[in-house]
Amino acid sequence: MSTCHRPPAPADREMLRNRLGIGLVQRFGRRANYTAREVLDTLGSLPYIPFDWYCWGLATYTTRSDFDAYHQVIGEACDWPAMHGVMTGVAAAAGDGAWSVADLIPDLSSLGEMIPDLSSIGDVIP
Numbered sequence: 001m002s003t004c005h006r007p008p009a010p011a012d013r014e015m016l017r018n019r020l021g022i023g024l025v026q027r028f029g030r031r032a033n034y035t036a037r038e039v040l041d042t043l044g045s046l047p048y049i050p051f052d053w054y055c056w057g058l059a060t061y062t063t064r065s066d067f068d069a070y071h072q073v074i075g076e077a078c079d080w081p082a083m084h085g086v087m088t089g090v091a092a093a094a095g096d097g098a099w100s101v102a103d104l105i106p107d108l109s110s111l112g113e114m115i116p117d118l119s120s121i122g123d124v125i126p
Contacts, residue, residue, distance in 0.1 A: 007052040007053075009056060009083075009086045009087070010053050010056055013056075013086070013087055016049070016053055016056065016057060016060075016087075017060055017087065017088075019046055019049065020039070020042060020043060020046065020049075020057050020060065020061065021061070023042040023043075023045065023046055024038065024039065024042050024061060027041075027042055027045075028042075033061065033062060033063045033066070034061045034062060035062065035066055036058055036062050036066045036067065036069070036070040039057055039058050039061050039062055040054065040058070043057050055078060055083070056083060056086075056087055058070065059078070059080055059083035059084045059086075059087055060084065060087040060088060064080045064081070064084075067080045068080060
């Protein structure tokens with residue numbers, strides 16, 4: 001298995017966390033964690049997210065076991081605890097259950113109808 005070829009952490013980690021987090025909630029609902037497939041599909045649907053940041057997105061919103069399983073399949077060994085800590089600002093070893101990645105996702109419920117539902121836009125745009 002080769003070593004992870006991840007680039008340096010995104011300079012604007014908050015932007016990646018927020019855009020990906022909001023996208024995950026819109027597509028799959030608010031959860032403590034998401035699968036690697038859900039994170040990758042959501043990253044692929046977001047404009048202007050460089051592919052080099054995908055591994056960082058996975059480290060942010062997947063469990064360590066999902067992250068490691070994905071990297072086993074692609075033949076790379078990446079350091080989830082270090083990457084997760086950089087992206088969340090939380091030591092991955094803490095694991096006291098009092099915190100989850102859902103805490104990173106901004107609560108937009110107070111905006112109500114100001115946020116349009118764009119889920120059916122594919123029905124209108126060929």
